[in-house]
Amino acid sequence: xxxxxxxxxxxxxxxxxxxxxxxxxxxxxxxxxxxxxxxxxxxxxxxxxxxxxxxxxxxxxxxxxxxxxxxxxxxxxxxxxxxxxxxxxxxxxxxxxxxxxxxxxxxxxxxxxxxxxxxxxxxxxxxxxxxxxxxxxxxxxxxxxxxxxxxxxxxxxxxxxxxxxxxxxxxxxxxxxxxxxxxxxxxxxxxxxxxxxxxxxxxxxxxxxxxxxxxxxxxxxxxxxxxxxxxxxxxxxxxxxxxxxxx
Numbered sequence: 001x002x003x004x005x006x007x008x009x010x011x012x013x014x015x016x017x018x019x020x021x022x023x024x025x026x027x028x029x030x031x032x033x034x035x036x037x038x039x040x041x042x043x044x045x046x047x048x049x050x051x052x053x054x055x056x057x058x059x060x061x062x063x064x065x066x067x068x069x070x071x072x073x074x075x076x077x078x079x080x081x082x083x084x085x086x087x088x089x090x091x092x093x094x095x096x097x098x099x100x101x102x103x104x105x106x107x108x109x110x111x112x113x114x115x116x117x118x119x120x121x122x123x124x125x126x127x128x129x130x131x132x133x134x135x136x137x138x139x140x141x142x143x144x145x146x147x148x149x150x151x152x153x154x155x156x157x158x159x160x161x162x163x164x165x166x167x168x169x170x171x172x173x174x175x176x177x178x179x180x181x182x183x184x185x186x187x188x189x190x191x192x193x194x195x196x197x198x199x200x201x202x203x204x205x206x207x208x209x210x211x212x213x214x215x216x217x218x219x220x221x222x223x224x225x226x227x228x229x230x231x232x233x234x235x236x237x238x239x240x241x242x243x244x245x246x247x
Contacts (some may be wrong), residue, residue: 001203005208007194009071009077010033010034010035010036010071011034011035011036011071011072011172011208012032012033012034012057012069012070012071012173012205013029013033013034013068013069013071013172013203014030014031014033014056014057014066014067014068014069014101015066015068015211016029016030016031016032016065016067017029017030017031017032017053017056017063017065017066017068017069017163018062018063018064018065018066018202019052019056019061019063020064022063025227025228025229026049026051026052026054026228027066027228028049028227028228028229028237029066030049030053030066030228030229030230031078031230032053032057032223032230034045034057034173034205034207035129035205036071036125036172036203036204036205037200037203037204037205038086038200038203038205038206038220038221038223039196039199039200039206039218039219039220039221040205040206040207040219040220040221040223041208041209041210041215041216041219041221041222042054042207042208042209042210042223042225043080043189043209043210043213043216043222043223044224044225044226044231047075047186047226048225048226048227049227049228050141050209050225052179052228053225054175054177054207054209056068056111057175058092058096058098058173058207059080059081059083059088059091059096059176060092061175061179062081063081063179065227066081067079067081067082067180068080068081070091070095072095072172076100078091079088081082088119093118093121093122093169094122094169094171095171095172095173096173096174096175097111097118097165097166097167097171097173097174097175098175098177099159099162099163099174099175099176099177099179099195100162100175100176100177100179101177101181101182102177102182104162105150105152105158105161105162105165106183107149107151108149109150109237110132110146110147110148110178111137111142111145111146111147111148111149111153111157111161112130112134112146112147113130114133114150114165114188115131115133115137115161115165115168116129116130116132116133116168117165117168118168118169119132119133119163119168119169121171124231126201127176132168133146133164133168133214134146134205135197136164137161137165137172139164140160140163140164140194140198141148141160141194141240142157142161142164145157147244149161154187155181155182155183155187156183156187156191159179159180159183159191160191160194162179163191163194163195163198166198166201167198167199167202169205169206170205173204173205173206173207174195174198174204174206174207174237175208176195176205176206176207176208176219177209178209178210179191179195179210180192180210180212180213181194181207181210181211181212181213188212188231192215192218195208196218200220200233206219217236220235220236221233221234221235221236222234222236236244
């Protein structure tokens with residue numbers, strides 16, 4: 001098992017992932033290890049397998065072959081695709097958070113209720129979940145907007161609600177699929193700042209699909225996909241220099 005410079009196993013360790021849709025190969029023997037506390041950008045042209053890889057790592061969509069291990073400090077490693085559907089769903093609820101381009105928030109609920117829902121699904125009583133949701137929203141600059149429905153919020157505010165929902169459960173890994181894609185550049189970078197602060201800034205991992213090189217450049221590491229294969233894997237220069245100094 002690969003280890004990072006601090007001697008810890010990768011939080012996600014994917015080996016020889018294959019996935020096909022009919023005659024189309026979406027993943028073709030992918031090997032990828034992601035460190036705890038690392039931000040990773042996945043880039044590549046349309047149809048390269050970016051979203052398929054994200055969904056496989058998150059246990060949303062099973063690969064046809066290969067293995068994905070989740071390593072949580074103080075707990076036994078988990079073979080994600082070896083879990084039955086119910087156990088895999090529970091794992092996603094407890095260990096993973098998700099932020100998508102459209103937010104996928106529930107428009108009939110308030111901002112506070114959208115965030116609290118992630119906790120209540122895990123068995124947290126409503127009053128406690130609402131209190132935690134309010135705190136999470138306040139930390140992201142949304143104090144006073146807890147009772148607004150999603151349609152009453154701007155695009156950037158909606159994404160902050162989605163970020164609060166993704167991290168309120170204490171998720172170790174947050175998966176983001178084009179989280180700034182529907183936003184103007186200024187709002188997009190504000191949302192990206194928030195996303196990075198709530199994930200890697202708190203010692204968690206961020207795995208993000210993006211087509212924007214300026215967004216990807218904010219991450220610790222960038223991998224490139226082409227026709228379901230990894231064609232590039234590079235550390236941000238600042239992080240590469242830091243890793244070299246630690247070796």
